[in-house]
Amino acid sequence: MKVFVEFLPPDTSISCFRHDGLKIEAFRSGIKTPYVIVSYEKDSTTYPCITIDDARNLADCLINEYLNKVKSVEEFFDGM
Numbered sequence: 001m002k003v004f005v006e007f008l009p010p011d012t013s014i015s016c017f018r019h020d021g022l023k024i025e026a027f028r029s030g031i032k033t034p035y036v037i038v039s040y041e042k043d044s045t046t047y048p049c050i051t052i053d054d055a056r057n058l059a060d061c062l063i064n065e066y067l068n069k070v071k072s073v074e075e076f077f078d079g080m
Helices: 052-069 073-078
Strands: 012-019 022-028 035-040 043-048
Touching: 012 052, 022 052, 022 073, 035 052, 035 073, 052 073
Parallel strands: none
Antiparallel strands: 012 022, 022 035, 035 043
């Protein structure tokens, strides 16, 4: 009996931002929809997206909001 193992491509980061423990990262995935992960310390939130462009745009929007509208990482992450 032969067993075939299919190797799926790993998720690939297409956008990454890090500052003071905050990490916003967009991923392209081989087996599921693209997504964005926002993490701080040990907490994280995942946002599934429809297209790679949507994931990249969401990550860019979150980065801009963080840089331009909030005063601290805690305030930003608590507002998610």
